[in-house]
Amino acid sequence: MLVAIVLAIASAGAAGCATSSRDGLDVAQLPETVRPDYALFARRCSKCHSLARPLGSGITDDTVWIAYVDKMRRQPGSGISPQDAAPILRFLHYYSSEQRRIKREHDEANGGPATPAFSDAANPPVSQKTVDR
């Protein structure tokens, strides 16, 4: 039975490799201006957990990201300095915007409810908000 389980999971793994499954994002698919912020996000956040944790959290609200990056920054030995917070939040703002755009396009393509509330006008860049210290 164990052999069957190993084979099944190995097959899934091989399939995963073929479709570029990864914990993080494909850097080549990111705009050049976003790559340095993503690199910092990846370095700092992967120290304690996989990148899938924040990327798969479903959070798309910048206000929530501000609170969470601040909470992670205060973790013992996090290595996330106050100066690191701004570029990490810039990347998360970009990522959240992309997630909202993909969802909106998906909803429209399937005839479902469009989500005009998810406009970036209602969610300005993080740099325009106050980051609590």
Next chain:
Amino acid sequence: MRRTLHTAVAASPLGLAIATLAVALLFAILASTRARAIERNFAGSAQLDYFLVPAEPSAPGPRTTYDGFTAEVALKLAVDVSDHLSANVKMCHGCHGFELPMAYFDYRVRDELNFRIGRFSPSFGAFNVRHDPANHATSSKPLPYDMGRMLRMNEWNLGVIPSPFPDNGIEIGGTHWFGDRAQIDYAAYAVSGFKADEGVPDIEWSHSLSTSGQLADNNGRPAGGARWVLTLKLGEANDVTGGGSVMYGTYDPANRVAYLIAGVDLSARLGRTQLRFEYLMRRQSFLNDGSMMTPTTTGWKQPFPVGDIQVFDKHGAYLEIERAMSDSLTLVARADGLYRVGNEPLTVNLPTRAAIFRYTGGMTLAVIPGWRVKASAELWAFSDNPPVHQNLELALHLALVGTF
């Protein structure tokens, strides 16, 4: 004599203080919920692991290993009531059934001063912040922190300290950055501490579980501890973190026997490679109250007059290297061990000097976003009374772990 839950709570000032604060904070949260919107975040992780132990031919007694399938599922709710007050509740289901490892409030005055009140895992060691199965690369925890996935589990009765070690109490801590290069963290706490019934010569982990029904302190005297951490950033991709931890408390109802646990840790992140080292030790006293004696023996492996107190030492360490080979594949290698020296009851299947060495090689592979396969092979070597590596055993882990 075991006290009832009621008398234990009544006799524990710390327990009463926690209960009062918890109720007060709960009312504060409920009140603010009506007044304003609050931020909530729901997250979790799950791991299904198969632990294959082909044989335990060298074990002196019946096998005491949690082999086969084990599933661990955790759900966590974090609520930011205000900029300064947050609440965290985490439920998990694993080998011990349903457990409540987190139910606490954080009141943060500023980065340098935070009050944590409720049920939480007190700050001890570096591994504790990564104890969730989704946050470490192997299925098993390092031996100093093991709480059930080790061979000869019953003979050793835990590693040095189980992780997580949820307990009821209060912790005061904080963090401070010196510029952009150096971070210091510190915490001091008072918690109920480990427990054991009268006359039992080692801590009884089962008494600390939510499911035990014995969450009130068994002796009314808090255990205390502290941790310090220094992190230095060495360029954009490298950093080094060093820390020290200590904990002291009594574990019997009469406060006659105690434990001191101390540890140091050092980790370095060099590009895509992580190096981690920790050393922990527990010095514990225990009493011969005469209950182990039989008509023909004193009940102990070494001379131990009735009424005397002796100590045993348990040391544990691990060295781990983790390398991200790509965005999907991570390799990990680890060497860890335990060493115990000290008297024991005749009923325990372990010599008075015993050691375990374990060598682990493993990998994690991302299969779909958020989900990874973990596979690892472990070579165990048991050493009883000086000869080292006298008994070798092989064990294999295969797991699927995910976050949501």
